Amino acid sequence: MSALIAIGCMLVFAAGIACYPLAFHMESDTLSLLVFIAGVLLNSLAFFIPWQVVGRSRK
Secondary structure, eight states, X not given: OHHHHHHHHHHHHHHHHXXXXXXXXXXXXXXXXXXXXXXXXXXHHHHHHHHHHHHHHTO
């Protein structure tokens, strides 16, 4: 189970990293900001999931 969580979090993290350069290629400033914020939120989610799921199973 932990391996699946780790792989899923790596994919979410990679998607977040991919949003950063994509944000600079958007034509609209608003859309660019939204894509950049989506990248930040995806990277935050990639760190939040293991801390909540795996961290609580050890208690």
